[in-house]
Amino acid sequence: MTITAPDLSVFEERESNVRSYCRDWPAVFDRAQGSHLYDERGRPYLDFFAGAGALNYGHNNPVLKRALLDYLERDGITHGLDMASAAKRSFLEAFEHYALRPRDLSYTVMFPGPTGTNAVEAALKLARKVTGRETIVSFTNAFHGMSLGALAVTGNAFKRAGAGVPLVHGAPMPFDRYLDGQVPDFLWFERLLEDKGSGLNKPAAVIVETVQGEGGINVARAQWLRQLAALCKRHGMLLIIDDIQMGCGRTGAFFSFEEAGVVPDIVTLSKSISGYGLPMSLTLFKPELDMWEVGEHNGTFRGNNPAFVTATAALATYWKDDQTQKQTQAHAEQVERSLQTICAERADASYRGRGLAWGIEFTNPEQASAVCARAFEHGLLLETSGALSEVVKLLPPLSISSGELEEGLSILARVVAETR
Structure with a gap:
């Protein structure tokens, strides 16, 4: 059967060269439901x-969609800056009831703007304001966003180069197992902090992902995170956990740092906090750090009320008990078994991950791109990650069924076997 290529001319003629995902997935998507997208010809992915x-x-989760449609149909507030609204009140009450109180957390909630990089920028500004210091320590292969402050604590050289100006006031340190265990954890970091001749100004904060998603699904050990938290406390540095991609249950628990038993000073959330893909982000911080002056950090779209509505519905539906976490853990075991089998047949491949964030790393980066391209041909959407795009990244919805998960893993096994 001959498959006619989709008409992509208007995108190629009118859209900027900066577009990326559409190059890897040459289809015109039209609708989506659950764990599938459909192109305009009706082909499922x-x-x-x-x-x-x-x-x-x-996609289009029916519970969240119903809440959103009901809100819009009654002419609920759509745009509200930081004005008080019924939708915001419901979200704050739900967030406290389902996310904070069960974990004995008392964070102050800030709505910094609609994207993850907005949340990170607010976190960095607040850390500097509280401590009176400038330097922020980040880690190798970190990704924290595309605005200048967030880029300064991002590791990827390609993304950093796009800034066009020097990225300052950031200092990178080795992430967990970056040196393959040859050097004791934090030996270099602590030596720099204690040595008056090291050239490292005392940092305001340390920002870290518990699992580096864009960096290649690099998983920090719970022990390493606890040691980092203790190091921050000893030296008077704030600990910022970037939970933008790995929060909201991606690793199992609602917050990805729960397993390690640490309590960060500042937490950033975005991506799935709205539950429906609507723009929304949060910067959470301990109440004693709330040193903002009125209006000192603002933004036109920091009050996305439709996102408050779907976020509230998501919390009440998926975090009223531990069933979501248990399902994610079961799915994680299913994925790990499959990846173990896949990688056992490839000497050039290894896997790692946690919850429903997994990756297969290939020694030849071109293999990862080839696997993703071949998977698309078979109707499976996968992306690469890592500094060299050497990792095939698996990030399925938490709501995926075991059957759908098995279907995708079977396609993955097939295309890995075909791609050599």
């Missing part, structure tokens, strides 16, 4: 991408 982690509960 199983989604192991989930909006880069923004769709933990799947």
Whole structure:
């Protein structure tokens, strides 16, 4: 059967060269439901991408959609800056009831703007304001956003180069196992902090992902995170956990740092916090750090009321008990068994991950891109990650069924075997 190529001319003629995902997935998508997208010809694609982690509960989740439609149909507030609204009140009450109180957390909630990089920028500004210091420590292969402050604590050389200006006031340190265990954890970091001749100004904060998604699914050990938290406390540095991609249940628990038993000073959330893919982000911080002056950090779209509505519905539906976490853990075991089998047949491949964030690393980066391209031909959406795009990244919706997960893993096994 001959498949006619989709008409992409208007995108190629009118859209900027900066577009990326559409180059890897040459289809015109028209609708989506659950774990699938459909192109305009009706062909289904199983989604192991989930909006880069923004769709933990799947596409057009019916519970969240119903809440959103009801709100819009009654002419609920859509745009509200930071004005008080019924939708915001419901979200704050739900967030406290389902996310904070069960974990004995008392964070102050800030709505910094609609995107993850907005949340990171607010976190960095607040850390500097509280401490009176400038330097922020980040880690190798980190990704924290595309605005200048967030880029300064991002590791990827290609993305950093796009800034066009020097990226300052950031200092990178080795992420967990970056040196393959040859050097004790934090030996270099602590030596720099203690040595008056090191050239490292005392940092305001340390920002870290518990699992580096864009960096290649690099998983920090719980022990390493606890040691980092203790190091920050000893030296008077704030600990910022970037939970933008790995929060909202991606690793199992609602917050990805729960397993390590640490309590960060500041937490950033975005992507799946709205539950429906609507723009929304939060910067959470301990109440004693709330040193903002009125209006000192603002933004026109920091009050996305439709996102408050779907976020509230997501919390009340998926975090009223531990069933979502248990299902994610079961799915994680299913994925790990499959990847173990796949990688056992490839000497050039290894796997790693946690919850429903997994990756297969190939020694030849071109293999990862080839696997993703071949998977698309078979109706499976996958992306690469890592500094050299050497990792095939699996990020399916948390709401995926075991059958759909098995279907996608079978396609993955097939295309890995075909791609050599």
